[in-house]
Amino acid sequence: MAVVSVSMPEELLNRIDEFADEHGYTGRSEVVREASRNLLGEFEDAKLEDRDLMAIVTVLFNYETTSVEERMMHLRHEHERLVASNFHSHVGPHYCMELFVLEGSLADISTFVGKVRATKDTLTVDYSVMPVDEFGPGAIESDHGHGHGHGN
Incomplete structure (x- = not known):
């Protein structure tokens, strides 16, 4: 080994x-x-391959660490086709939460989450992934992929 x-x-x-x-x-x-x-x-779930997916990604960081917020803004613009929505909120006296709603392929979502996780000084990175076709009348089964990751 x-x-x-x-x-x-x-x-x-x-x-x-x-x-x-x-x-x-x-x-x-x-x-x-x-x-x-x-x-x-986490992202090797065959049930999620070749499907349109939606993901929710939340990132918590200390607001005094401005590099994290700048990195989140950069990722939002770099992946503008993937990011359907983005929300920034203040949590308590010292923290910020960035929430991303993503719509795209498993590979694109995986890449985005990896870049968020690699961001220095994030406190937590949480996400959930679900197929978009589960919301429509043709929903066949319930395949949910969930994962949690913590920052550096």
């Missing part, structure tokens, strides 16, 4: 160690391997 060196904030490392202890993992590597498999599998 290959050995990989990963940089991460001390706080995240402490959370991984606590999680490993509390849930019976053998150590950090096992937690990171499982988290990686889950992340990679």
Whole structure:
């Protein structure tokens, strides 16, 4: 098995160690391997392939970190065909929430969520994905893909 060196904030490392202890993992590597498999599998749902999808993505960040808000604006413009709607809100005294409604393919939504997750200083990134054809009279079955991710 290959050995990989990963940089991460001390706080995240402490959370991984606590999680490993509390849930019976053998150590950090096992937690990171499982988290990686889950992340990679999130957008590999065959039921969502080749369908028109809608996604809701929420991003929470500290409003004093202006680079996050600028990055969200940049992503909104970069993916203007995908972003059907965008809403910015203040949450409590120090935080902002950015909400995106996306309409497009699984690959495009996956790319967008990946770019949001890669944004430095986001606190949380949550999303849900659902086929648009489930809303119409021809809805056949209920296939919902959900995922949650936390920022850096």
